[in-house]
Each structure stands twice: as structure tokens, then as C-alpha cells.
Amino acid sequence: MNKEILANQPFDLGLEFQRPIRRTAAGKIKIYSYSKSGAAVRGTLAVLLLLALWGFLSFDVKNVDFAEAMAKTWRNVQTVFFQPRLARNTFWGAMNQVLVTFCLGGLATIFGAVIAFFGALLCAKNIANPRVATATRSLIALVRAVPTILWVLIFAVSAGLGSVAAVVGLTFHSAAYLTKAYAESIEEMDPGTIEALRASGAGYWAIVFQAILPSSVRYMLAWTFLRFEINFTNAIAVGAAAGAGGIGYDLFMAGSFYFDLRELGYITWVIVLAVILLETLATQIKAKVK
Amino acid sequence: MFKAKPGRAQESVFARRKRVYTLTLLGVIGFYLLASLVTQFSAKDGISALPRAFSWIVGNLVPTEKALRRLPNILQKLMETTLLSISVTVVAGLFAFFFSLLGSKTTGAHRWIGRLVRIAAAFFRNVPDVVWAMLLLFSFGQNILTGFFALFFTTFGMLTRTFIETIDEVSAACTEALSATGATYLQTVFQAIIPSSISEMLTWVLFMIETNIRSSTLIGMLTATGIGYLFDLYYKRLDYGSASLVVLCIVLTVILIETLSTRIRKVIL
Numbered sequence: 001m002n003k004e005i006l007a008n009q010p011f012d013l014g015l016e017f018q019r020p021i022r023r024t025a026a027g028k029i030k031i032y033s034y035s036k037s038g039a040a041v042r043g044t045l046a047v048l049l050l051l052a053l054w055g056f057l058s059f060d061v062k063n064v065d066f067a068e069a070m071a072k073t074w075r076n077v078q079t080v081f082f083q084p085r086l087a088r089n090t091f092w093g094a095m096n097q098v099l100v101t102f103c104l105g106g107l108a109t110i111f112g113a114v115i116a117f118f119g120a121l122l123c124a125k126n127i128a129n130p131r132v133a134t135a136t137r138s139l140i141a142l143v144r145a146v147p148t149i150l151w152v153l154i155f156a157v158s159a160g161l162g163s164v165a166a167v168v169g170l171t172f173h174s175a176a177y178l179t180k181a182y183a184e185s186i187e188e189m190d191p192g193t194i195e196a197l198r199a200s201g202a203g204y205w206a207i208v209f210q211a212i213l214p215s216s217v218r219y220m221l222a223w224t225f226l227r228f229e230i231n232f233t234n235a236i237a238v239g240a241a242a243g244a245g246g247i248g249y250d251l252f253m254a255g256s257f258y259f260d261l262r263e264l265g266y267i268t269w270v271i272v273l274a275v276i277l278l279e280t281l282a283t284q285i286k287a288k289v290k
Numbered sequence: 291m292f293k294a295k296p297g298r299a300q301e302s303v304f305a306r307r308k309r310v311y312t313l314t315l316l317g318v319i320g321f322y323l324l325a326s327l328v329t330q331f332s333a334k335d336g337i338s339a340l341p342r343a344f345s346w347i348v349g350n351l352v353p354t355e356k357a358l359r360r361l362p363n364i365l366q367k368l369m370e371t372t373l374l375s376i377s378v379t380v381v382a383g384l385f386a387f388f389f390s391l392l393g394s395k396t397t398g399a400h401r402w403i404g405r406l407v408r409i410a411a412a413f414f415r416n417v418p419d420v421v422w423a424m425l426l427l428f429s430f431g432q433n434i435l436t437g438f439f440a441l442f443f444t445t446f447g448m449l450t451r452t453f454i455e456t457i458d459e460v461s462a463a464c465t466e467a468l469s470a471t472g473a474t475y476l477q478t479v480f481q482a483i484i485p486s487s488i489s490e491m492l493t494w495v496l497f498m499i500e501t502n503i504r505s506s507t508l509i510g511m512l513t514a515t516g517i518g519y520l521f522d523l524y525y526k527r528l529d530y531g532s533a534s535l536v537v538l539c540i541v542l543t544v545i546l547i548e549t550l551s552t553r554i555r556k557v558i559l
Contacts (some may be wrong), residue, residue, distance in 0.1 A: 035535055037489065039374075041488055044558070046402070048376065048380050052374060052376055052381065055374060061434060069429045070429075073425075074426050080425055100328055104331075106321060106325050107322065110322055114459075142545075142549065145541040145542075145544035147507040150537055154351065154537075155339065158339055159335065162330070163329040164331060164336050165339075166338065187512055197532040235416045237505075240420045240507050243365075248420065251420065252512075254424075255424030255427065256427065268417065269420060271418065276412070276416050
């Protein structure tokens with residue numbers, strides 16, 4: 001607030017502070033005021049804590065000796081992270097598997113991005129028909145609600161377990177996620193640009209490629225790279241839980257088939273380094289794009 | 291007037307845009323071809339699988355009468371998984387709050403402690419939950435605690451980072467104002483940092499609950515607990531009717547939680 005605005009205020013500015021002091025029944029001055037958001041925060045926190053407590057009381061932990069299991073975990077963590085060794089695989093073999101996972105994630109991201117671009121055109125509030133937008137949004141919510149692994153397994157029945165099922169399954173979730181993100185970036189753009197093009201008689205696709213895409217492509221790219229990171233981790237998970245190949249499958253074999261902690265450690269390091277590398281890359285790209 | 295370079299100046303924006311688009315498209319196509327080669331993925335198989343998959347879904351993935359008899363069991367496991375992801379997120383959130391106070395630049399005790407906290411958070415965030423699950427299977431066995439800790443570590447890493455960002459963003463000014471009036475550390479935390487960042491943090495917690503329900507389905511398949519295990523069981527028995535009921539229940543739960551958290555977000559932000 002600057003001086004001119006203050007100068008234009010009426011003289012009774014001081015009256016502002018003479019509002020009657022609110023007191024409690026006991027006569028103490030109330031220092032907290034009721035607000036809807038504050039109440040909602042407290043209510044949500046209370047409900048979450050109660051649910052968490054209920055969860056702990058209801059968990060069937062069977063008869064695990066907690067202290068012993070923790071001690072064992074600690075020993076295993078040490079073995080995994082400090083004594084990694086490959087027994088059934090070579091360094092280049094592991095690298096190749098990482099590349100496979102990387103490519104699975106990449107393919108799903110590309111397909112997801114292409115589908116999401118058109119999906120976003122259908123559900124961004126500033127350019128789409130409201131009814132179509134609502135329908136698209138509901139469809140997306142439905143697709144997003146099914147976990148990735150279930151999509152993969154559902155497609156594995158008709159496409160066979162392999163890269164096709166993995167990519168298609170990962171694509172579903174990516175497309176839904178990116179549609180939401182892209183639609184938000186389109187909604188943020190300056191409405192004047194679209195209006196100007198419309199006024200000059202530009203067709204729908206001209207508006208899309210000359211106004212919408214150039215002004216929101218930076219955000220879209222940032223979101224796409226973020227999704228690529230997620231897809232890489234998801235591809236690992238899908239490989240482990242559905243046997244869809246890549247480094248995730250090796251991880252599963254080392255852990256649950258050969259029970260080889262050291263090999264598990266080696267693969268873990270490979271995965272962690274790959275994920276950190278991707279994150280650094282994505283952060284740099286994001287910084288450059290913004 | 292500027293002297294235009296011959297040839298380029300007139301259409302430079304459009305020409306440049308066209309060049310960038312073309313190069314990007316070529317790059318993407320190149321990556322696509324390479325990736326297809328590496329993963330032996332063929333678009334033809336993928337596209338031809340889609341109609342087959344959808345007709346299969348419509349034909350087989352519908353709850354049968356036999357499946358409905360399994361509903362109590364499914365609901366019980368679903369409850370277990372939902373409660374698991376809520377308790378994991380709440381506990382991880384509490385831990386993350388204390389560590390984010392240490393890790394933030396405005397409230398941290400020492401530069402090195404802050405750096406250590408941030409490195410630890412990055413480590414926990416970047417080791418995927420599947421890896422934790424595989425590791426914990428050795429010591430906890432096929433137990434709900436395996437899933438609990440696997441989800442706990444990643445959630446903790448994720449929430450610590452976002453909480454640190456929230457505290458840094460929100461509370462630099464009010465922390466300074468309060469310490470100028472002589473407030474103690476705890477007073478600053480309770481009167482400035484918590485009130486100004488709690489709603490943002492709560493939003494993240496709600497988001498992580500949603501994410502964790504989906505992840506715990508997958509973890510459940512590996513650790514043989516919760517709804518993930520039940521789906522895996524029916525799926526492997528080729529009992530697709532019951533499996534579809536499981537999917538339906540998961541979808542309804544996730545959408546319910548999503549709707550609830552959107553409502554809450556609207557009120558608190």
C-alpha cells in the first residue's frame with residue numbers, strides 16, 4: 001500500500017481499531033478467531049490421526065518379533081548397500097536392462113504425451129465444449145483410479161506378458177496424468193491470444209498450433225519430463241510385480257527367487273544412480289524451460 | 291528502422307518455430323525407433339491388442355454372482371490397504387515435519403545438519419518402494435509391516451522434501467518478524483511456521499495418501515498382503531469375475547478419496 005492510497009482514505013482511519021473487543025464468557029479477550037479453513041484443517045488432521053490409530057490397532061502383524069526383525073533389517077541394509085556384488089549378471093548386462101526399462105518408460109511417455117495433448121484440447125475449460133470437457137474429465141478420473149500394475153496385468157491377458165503389455169499399461173496412466181497437467185497449462189494461457197486469432201478468422205488447428213502450443217509448450221515439457229521420471233520408476237515396479245522385463249525383473253529375481261542380497265544390492269545401486277541421474281537431468285531441463 | 295537481414299527476417303518466428311517442431315518431431319521419432327528396437331515393442335501389436343483387450347474386458351471383466359459372494363472378503367482387504375496407506379502417510383508426515391524443521395534453511399539448527407537431512411531425504415525418495423519391499427521381505431517376511439516400511443521410507447523422503455520447500459517458501463518473513471520480537475524457537479515454530487504452512491502440508495499428505503493406495507496395491511502383490519494380493523490371487527486363478535470386482539472396489543475408493551481431498555483442498559487453501 002502506498003502513500004497516495006492512504007491519503008485518499010477518510011480521516012476516521014483510526015476507528016478501524018476501535019472495533020469492540022470480543023470477549024469470552026469469562027471476560028477474557030479472544031485472541032483466536034474462528035475461520036472455516038482453520039476448522040477444516042483441524043478436522044482433517046483429527047480424522048486422519050484417528051484413522052491412522054485405527055489402522056495400527058487393526059493391523060494383523062501375525063507374530064513377528066519386531067526387535068529381531070529390525071536388527072535383521074539393519075544387517076540386510078548394510079549388506080545390500082555396502083557389499084554389492086553381481087553373481088548371475090554382468091555390469092553390461094545390468095546396463096542393458098536399465099536401458100530396456102528406460103525405453104519402456106520412454107515409449108509410454110511418448111504415447112501418453114501424444115494422447116494427452118489431444119485429450120487436453122478436449123478438456124481445457126477455455127477452449128473446449130463444457131459437456132465434452134466434463135465427459136473427458138470423468139473418463140480421466142476413472143483411468144487414473146486404476147493402479148498402473150492392474151492395467152498392465154489386464155492387457156497382459158490379451159497381448160501376452162511382455163513389452164507390449166507393459167507399454168500399453170503404463171501409457172494409460174501417463175495419458176490420464178498428462179491430460180490433467182496439460183489442460184491446466186492450457187487454461188493458464190492468456191485468453192487474449194486465442195481471441196485475437198479467432199477474430200482474425202483463424203481455424204481451430206491454426207489456433208492450436210500457433211497459439212496454444214507455443215504458449216504452453218514449456219509447461220508441457222516440464223510435466224512430460226516429470227512423468228518420464230515417474231514412468232521409469234513405474235517400469236521398474238511393473239517389471240518386478242508383473243515380470244514385464246527390464247531391471248525390475250532382475251530385481252525381483254535376485255530378491256524373491258535367488259534370495260541373493262548382494263546381487264539385490266548391486267541392482268539397487270544401479271537403479272538409484274539411474275533415478276538420481278534422471279532427476280538431475282529433469283531439474284536442469286525444468287530450470288532451462290522456465 | 292532496423293535493417294532486416296535478407297530472407298530470414300520476414301518469417302523468422304514461424305520459420306524458427308517450424309524448424310524447432312521438425313527437429314523435436316524427428317528426435318522423438320528417432321527415440322521411438324531406437325526404443326522399439328531395444329524393448330522389442332511393436333506398435334502394430336500394441337494397436338491390434340487394444341480392441342482385443344477391450345472386448346475381453348467387456349466380456350470377462352465383469353463381476354459375477356460368485357464374485358459378489360466374495361465381496362465381504364474383498365472389502366475387508368480393501369479396508370486394510372486403505373488404512374495402511376493412511377497410517378503410513380500420517381506417521382511419515384509426522385516424522386517428515388520434524389526433519390523438515392531441521393532441514394529448512396530458515397529453521398534449521400546448522401547448515402550441515404540441514405544438508406544431511408536433505409541428502410537423506412533424497413536417498414529415501416530415490417530408492418523405489420519396490421526395492422524396499424524386496425529388501426524387507428528378507429527380514430519381515432510376507433507381513434503387512436513389510437509394506438508399511440516400504441511405503442514409509444519413500445513417503446518420508448517425498449514429504450520431507452516438499453515440507454522443506456513449503457517452510458522455506460512460506461515462513462521466511464514471519465520467522466524473522468517473530469524472532470525480532472524476541473520469540474523463542476518453539477514459539478516461532480508453533481505461532482508462525484505451523485499456522486502458515488499447515489494447509490500446504492496437509493494438501494501434500496492428502497496427495498500422498500492417494501498415491502499410496504495405488505502403490506500399496508502393487509506392494510501387496512510382492513508381499514502377499516492386502517488388496518493387491520487378493521487381485522493377484524484371483525487373477526492367477528483365472529477368476530476374472532472376482533478380479534474385476536477388486537478393480538471396481540479400488541476405483542471407487544480412489545475416486546472417493548480424490549473427491550474428498552479436492553473438497554478439503556478447496557476449503558483450506
